Amino acid sequence: MMTPQKHATLDDFIVETEYGVIGDDADVRYLKVSFCTEAYREEDFARYAINKPDSLTRAVPKRKAEYLAGRYCCAALLRGFSVSSEVTTHQDRSPCWPQGMRGTISHGTVSDGYSQAMAIVTSRPQLCLGADIEVLNREVLREICETFTQPAEREYLQTLAIDLDFSLLLAFSAKESLFKALYPQVKTFFGFEYASVDSINTLNKTFVLRFNRDLNEVFTAGVKIKGSYAFDGKIIITIVVIDSLSPF
Structure with a gap:
């Protein structure tokens, strides 16, 4: 499961961060954040240096906050692999990862005004990663x-x-x-x-x-x-890591 290595507190929007690896695999890394949807502001995309896609123009603030928090996790993890490209979006709304990278994103509402987002990223493209927060x-x-x-x-x-x-x-x-x-x-x-x-x-x-x-x-x-999987109060996180070269 998740092996935490660092914890930090940031600001009014990204309240807390937890960084670590999955199991003991240093090449499969995760970042989980707690964020305050009520603290979201339009200028936060620029503040965190994340491009806001046109598809979010008419989205409600909660959806924008979820997208920003998830892409924040992705960007921070990709920088750890010396990758500056952002995660964009396919036409089917699935994440489009930079060449040579694979990952997964999830988010869930924890309580009124507060949510969690998480991304898992690896530089081994044969790995299929899935994570979910409920x-x-x-x-x-x-x-x-x-x-x-x-x-x-x-x-x-x-x-x-x-x-x-x-x-x-x-x-x-x-x-x-x-x-x-x-x-x-x-x-x-x-x-x-x-x-x-x-x-x-x-x-x-x-x-x-x-x-x-x-x-x-x-x-x-x-x-x-x-x-x-891991339970934290009423929250569950599940993770699946499949090696496509030897999946079973």
Whole structure:
């Protein structure tokens, strides 16, 4: 999972930062920030030296703040790899990373006025990275759980030594991370039904997803993908790192 190395406080918008590596891999680095959406100002893009795309012209301030915080994380991490190019956006709204770099971005609302954003970046282009931040909402989870889990999954989740709603949130977030990791490679949208939770290890905070159907010639039915997770209060972060040269 995440191995923090540095913590810092910045200003009224980017309130706190946490920098580290994933596991013990110094070439897979993350930056997580807490930011105040109510403190966002239009001039913050210039203040942090991030270009504001035309697509955000009519966006609400919250969306602009999320974009800025995420791209701030990306820019700071890329500088650590001596890369000055920014992360732009493809037509399908997925991030477009500088040549030779791979990464993933996520953000989530933590409480009224405060959110978190996170990016993971690597200079090894064969790695597929996926990360997701989610906040527990019990009522919503119970209402939509049948849209992202199968009956057998829900039966298994009830056997775990963690709160059922947290395990449902973990299942949802893990599949989101899987999609973020693989979409840039397969270029195919795929839904929650493509994978199921195979197992969750609550001691070492890892999970295994199993494909239910073929995604392509590599990720076929029965293939298993491992990931990791961390809970912080009502917040969960899930991470998937897949080596496309030896994915299993």
